Amino acid sequence: xxxxxxxxxxxxxxxxxxxxxxxGISLILLFGSYLSSVKAKKNQIKRLxxxxxxxxxx
Amino acid sequence: xxxxxxxxLGSPKWFFQxxxxxxxxxxxxxxxxLSIGIVWGLGFAPADYQQGNSFRIIxxxxxxxxxAQSCYLGLGVAGLVSxxxxxxxxxxxxxAVAPLGAVMALIALLSGAIWGKPTWGAWWVWDARLxxxxxxxxxxxGVIAIQNSLDxxxxxxxxxxxxxxxxxxxxxxIKYSVEWWNTLHQPATFSVTEAPAMPMAMWLPLLLSxxxxxxxxxxxxxxxxxxxxxxxxxxxxxxxxxxxxxxI
Numbered sequence: 001x002x003x004x005x006x007x008x009x010x011x012x013x014x015x016x017x018x019x020x021x022x023x024g025i026s027l028i029l030l031f032g033s034y035l036s037s038v039k040a041k042k043n044q045i046k047r048l049x050x051x052x053x054x055x056x057x058x
Numbered sequence: 059x060x061x062x063x064x065x066x067l068g069s070p071k072w073f074f075q076x077x078x079x080x081x082x083x084x085x086x087x088x089x090x091x092l093s094i095g096i097v098w099g100l101g102f103a104p105a106d107y108q109q110g111n112s113f114r115i116i117x118x119x120x121x122x123x124x125x126a127q128s129c130y131l132g133l134g135v136a137g138l139v140s141x142x143x144x145x146x147x148x149x150x151x152x153x154a155v156a157p158l159g160a161v162m163a164l165i166a167l168l169s170g171a172i173w174g175k176p177t178w179g180a181w182w183v184w185d186a187r188l189x190x191x192x193x194x195x196x197x198x199x200g201v202i203a204i205q206n207s208l209d210x211x212x213x214x215x216x217x218x219x220x221x222x223x224x225x226x227x228x229x230x231x232i233k234y235s236v237e238w239w240n241t242l243h244q245p246a247t248f249s250v251t252e253a254p255a256m257p258m259a260m261w262l263p264l265l266l267s268x269x270x271x272x273x274x275x276x277x278x279x280x281x282x283x284x285x286x287x288x289x290x291x292x293x294x295x296x297x298x299x300x301x302x303x304x305x306i
Contacts, residue, residue, distance in 0.1 A: 001101050001102055002101065002102055002103060002104055002105060003101065009101060012110075012111035012112070012114070013105070013110045013111045013112075014110075014176075015110055015111045015112040015114075015176055016111075018112050018115065018172050018173065018175065018176050019100075019111060019112060019114050019115055021172055022115045022118055022119075022168070022169045022172050022173070023096075023100070023118060025165070025168055025169075026118045026122070026165050026169065029161050029164065029165055030161075030165075030274070033157075033158060033161050033278055034274075034278055037278045037281045037282045037285070038281060040282070040285045041281050041282075041284055041285040041288075044285050044288045044289060045288065045301060048288060048292055048297065048298075048301050049301050049302070051292075052298050052301060052302055053302075
């Protein structure tokens, strides 16, 4: 490791707030993009399935 | 030259099945490389002798900045293909990828601002690099807004294709902004012709996180394009068969 202790790792010298806020914001935005894209695909498949089944019945 | 792959890529059905096979692969490899790159960069790469630990922001900043530009290059090419050859998948690509490009540009801008504060003493300066990337972000937002505000799908596809192509002019401006104008921003990190300007222990994790970001975005882009194909092609038999028989 480039750090002596876990405290030093968290404080990043004096740059902890800068470094960790970047990683926090990025994680939220990346995970949000992933989640919303997967959800949209699942929802669309569900919608179409219901629609096709309805059409088959009628 | 064999052009069959080009025609295949233009086929929504072929793309959908191809993406089913490759998206998970791209996702797993991408997230793995991204994670290794970031853990390595955050915990094990040596601190910068001038910037200290704030330089670790680079492992987010550079990958997202590169992806923001790569996505836009994709948009521009797709716009051209859409206008010239009317390939079905081109507008699907633009619609699916524009929001991802916007997220990449946003992260690049935010991480750059947060990195700028301890390094330059300012969150933001109106210099050429920062401004041209802000314009890139605004171009993405314009594409998204126009795509969503026009009810006529064909008209919307055409409009965003035109903006995507016109906006390409911004890419060389971003690339050369650090050479053409005086700037606070440091020059490019990756170069094809020159050896890296940083030690391997800093550079390798950056390479990993950049390649990983490509994989992650490729996978999410494929899923978004699949969703768009399902919406646009819901009347075709193969979609019906895919959903009812294969239960995807």
